[in-house]
Amino acid sequence: MAHWIEASPRGVYVRPADAWIDPSVPVDRALVTHGHADHARGGHSQVWATPETLAIMALRYGTEVGTSVAYGETISLGGVDATWVPAGHVLGSAQILLEHAGERIVVTGDYKRRADPTCAPFEPIPCDIFITEATFGLPVFRHPPIEQEIDKLLGALHASPDRCVLVGAYALGKAQRVIAEVRARGHHDPIYIHGAMERMCDLYRDFGIDLGELHSATAASADQLRGKIVVSPPSALNDRWSRRLPDPITAMASGWMRVRQRARQKNVELPLVISDHADWDELTATIREVAPSETWVTHGREEGLVHWCETHQMKARALALVGYEDEDEG
Amino acid sequence: MRAFSQLLDGLVYTRSRNAKLALIAAYMREAPDPDCGWALAALTGDLNIPAVKASAIRAIVEERVDPVLFAMSRDYVGDLAETVSLLWPKRIDQPAEIDDGSLTLSAVIDRLMKLGRAEAPGVLGEMLDHLDSSGRFALLKLATGGLRVGISARLAKTGFAQAFGIDVDQVEEVWHALSAPYGELFAWGQGGEKPDPRGTPFFRPFMLAHPLEDGEVDLADYAAEWKWDGIRVQIVGTGEQVRLYSRAGDDITATFPDVADACAGIHAVLDGELLVQGEAQGTAEHGGAAASFNALQQRLGRKTVSAKMLSEYPAFVRLYDILLDGDEDLRELGWSDRRTRLEAFATRLDPSRFDVSAVIDAADFAALGDIRLGSRDAAIEGVMLKRRDSPYVAGRRTGLWYKWKRDPLTVDCVMMYAQRGHGKRSSFYSDYTLGCWTGDPAAGGELLPVAKAYSGFTDEELKWLDSFVRNHTLNRFGPVREVEKTLVMEIAFDSVHDSRRHKSGVAMRFPRIARIRRDKPAEEADLIETLRAMIS
Numbered sequence A: 001m002a003h004w005i006e007a008s009p010r011g012v013y014v015r016p017a018d019a020w021i022d023p024s025v026p027v028d029r030a031l032v033t034h035g036h037a038d039h040a041r042g043g044h045s046q047v048w049a050t051p052e053t054l055a056i057m058a059l060r061y062g063t064e065v066g067t068s069v070a071y072g073e074t075i076s077l078g079g080v081d082a083t084w085v086p087a088g089h090v091l092g093s094a095q096i097l098l099e100h101a102g103e104r105i106v107v108t109g110d111y112k113r114r115a116d117p118t119c120a121p122f123e124p125i126p127c128d129i130f131i132t133e134a135t136f137g138l139p140v141f142r143h144p145p146i147e148q149e150i151d152k153l154l155g156a157l158h159a160s161p162d163r164c165v166l167v168g169a170y171a172l173g174k175a176q177r178v179i180a181e182v183r184a185r186g187h188h189d190p191i192y193i194h195g196a197m198e199r200m201c202d203l204y205r206d207f208g209i210d211l212g213e214l215h216s217a218t219a220a221s222a223d224q225l226r227g228k229i230v231v232s233p234p235s236a237l238n239d240r241w242s243r244r245l246p247d248p249i250t251a252m253a254s255g256w257m258r259v260r261q262r263a264r265q266k267n268v269e270l271p272l273v274i275s276d277h278a279d280w281d282e283l284t285a286t287i288r289e290v291a292p293s294e295t296w297v298t299h300g301r302e303e304g305l306v307h308w309c310e311t312h313q314m315k316a317r318a319l320a321l322v323g324y325e326d327e328d329e330g
Numbered sequence B: 001m002r003a004f005s006q007l008l009d010g011l012v013y014t015r016s017r018n019a020k021l022a023l024i025a026a027y028m029r030e031a032p033d034p035d036c037g038w039a040l041a042a043l044t045g046d047l048n049i050p051a052v053k054a055s056a057i058r059a060i061v062e063e064r065v066d067p068v069l070f071a072m073s074r075d076y077v078g079d080l081a082e083t084v085s086l087l088w089p090k091r092i093d094q095p096a097e098i099d100d101g102s103l104t105l106s107a108v109i110d111r112l113m114k115l116g117r118a119e120a121p122g123v124l125g126e127m128l129d130h131l132d133s134s135g136r137f138a139l140l141k142l143a144t145g146g147l148r149v150g151i152s153a154r155l156a157k158t159g160f161a162q163a164f165g166i167d168v169d170q171v172e173e174v175w176h177a178l179s180a181p182y183g184e185l186f187a188w189g190q191g192g193e194k195p196d197p198r199g200t201p202f203f204r205p206f207m208l209a210h211p212l213e214d215g216e217v218d219l220a221d222y223a224a225e226w227k228w229d230g231i232r233v234q235i236v237g238t239g240e241q242v243r244l245y246s247r248a249g250d251d252i253t254a255t256f257p258d259v260a261d262a263c264a265g266i267h268a269v270l271d272g273e274l275l276v277q278g279e280a281q282g283t284a285e286h287g288g289a290a291a292s293f294n295a296l297q298q299r300l301g302r303k304t305v306s307a308k309m310l311s312e313y314p315a316f317v318r319l320y321d322i323l324l325d326g327d328e329d330l331r332e333l334g335w336s337d338r339r340t341r342l343e344a345f346a347t348r349l350d351p352s353r354f355d356v357s358a359v360i361d362a363a364d365f366a367a368l369g370d371i372r373l374g375s376r377d378a379a380i381e382g383v384m385l386k387r388r389d390s391p392y393v394a395g396r397r398t399g400l401w402y403k404w405k406r407d408p409l410t411v412d413c414v415m416m417y418a419q420r421g422h423g424k425r426s427s428f429y430s431d432y433t434l435g436c437w438t439g440d441p442a443a444g445g446e447l448l449p450v451a452k453a454y455s456g457f458t459d460e461e462l463k464w465l466d467s468f469v470r471n472h473t474l475n476r477f478g479p480v481r482e483v484e485k486t487l488v489m490e491i492a493f494d495s496v497h498d499s500r501r502h503k504s505g506v507a508m509r510f511p512r513i514a515r516i517r518r519d520k521p522a523e524e525a526d527l528i529e530t531l532r533a534m535i536s
């Protein structure tokens, strides 16, 4: 089946189109699912992606341009029809549906099934080959409802009015989602953000996502930050940058926070299990829903998901693609 | 259960000592009786629930979860209780994230205490169905013993003391006379009388020594004694009953009836070293010889002792100190005054079972150093230095008692197997089995395990060792990984003995990793023969 597509450690190669999906090295033609650096690398000659993803890439790599493809729009490359369909992962994230020789193949990129006010929801597409991620492909990973986690955050904030809650959140996607969900829970105080995420938040706003009142954390005094939420990239949590904050309660928003030792290793006091990836139940439910005749697993805990497919009489294989997992992203 | 599981979560994630104390104190004040007492016992490590084995937990999980996915999850998460708490699929119609409040901590403990081994899995499964993942974690930790939430017994008692405005040393004083769920203790906290344990034998915390690193002490202020390689023992006699307690406060009276019978009827609390009669360590010159630790080990851990054991390995106690003489508490006195009282008291004891640890006669610290070096031939571990005017205080206090061990022996071993650690090391391969060669490896010599070591490295080194193990795994046997036999580690140890239990025929005392020798080829690690030559 599907002799026109192959997996190599560098990415998924679509032979008739001579194009790669999310390649990890510079190539001639790249079809990009979403803007995270491990999927959207710089240096390709030609790029096809959603307008949001292209904007994110331009922000990161400077003047890079590509061909913008809206959700639902189909392009044809060497006899392969490619359609970008929402993946629900971050702003502009897409699955890529490839149709050729009567076969349908879906490459999910990263995805989740939970509602997210900052991006379009995942749309399941029935297909022959389903090429999925498996970041949380073990049954220990079950993300709780986000409302519960946001309430934990707000609870800690209100319990310690002299401190601030410093939330480590990936600068693209997670940070904006946490802010939007905090707003949705009725918290409208200014939120202070690390310099490294200012431009990304501006970009989200340019695409119409309301994040409420944001200020630069770097410019604020310790007194101004008391009783406030501060959002920074995970790398800044235990960094010199955070030392000037007023006795911060260190929180981290990530699916990895479900595992105690992971949280402790990162010195996190308030673990928030908030993920932009599908959890175990979502991964398995999605495979059932799209009912492919074959599932290929790109990255993550591949062996767990492949084993599940096999025990449910579904064909599956692990592709073991490299370079797709960013510890902090989760 | 929810309040308790939230307390545990809080303790896991809270970094500052004061914040941990505040969490414990708040729980102790707010939890209903007797939940608060059971929680205190769990936190101090004084709760023993016998029935549930890790194998029972694995069995109930594998009934509900694919065993392969469970094994993968376990390998990923590291800790069994945590893995199960995260992936438990409830059989009742209720979201996994909800603790329905039907189980109280006391009801859980009550049920677990009475549980037979056969019914344990069923009961545990039912309980897990009513809890959220934090509650499941707390339950499984309680059931298998050892919460490992990173707090000491002392901190838990301090939290209790803080909750009710009591001095923690007062709590320590009566602690071992009480038992969970500590009704008298909480009654005292709430304004009642302080518990009075006179008349019942109970353990008092030992006074312990710091290692003497590089410093020097003035022998005008410090007395020196030999450091004997046995186990510390506390003899508590009320006039009617007598008990022997180990360093951790465990009652070992039944294991040493020869010693207990020899001091029946005494009314005192004595501190000493439990040893077996023999010649391996020390001589008359050191105040009397004793058998090796290995000989004592034949007697340890037995619930009943045969007459043959008693005659082959007769035990005795070398006395160090006296805490109470009758009802008179001597702990506030200086060491010299207690020593005088001890010598007087000891004249009443059977000299074949009790002697008083000799004080070393040395002109000054340098002379003591020479005497200490000479003691290696007599297979003595080192010397103890005790401040002459110091009271007997629980725990390790700077400046009062020092242990000055002779320098450790070292040997180069090869890493053979690795296993995950516990607690905060559960995601790291931090416990290593190390081997030495049976002969020249070029001539067909093989590695045989000679020691297990899990300390002596820095956090950075641990990370490196962990990735070495992961990248050089040959085989997996459950939690154990066999690694490529390429990494040499220099192991320091206090002594080495004959051992019939080990294939190599030798066993080390206190092995720890002194250095990772990435520079050294495995073929150049030491021979078992070299180790045998160091047997004391």
Ligand SMILES: [Zn+2]
Pocket: A034, A036, A039, A089, A110, A329
């Ligand atoms: Zn992503």
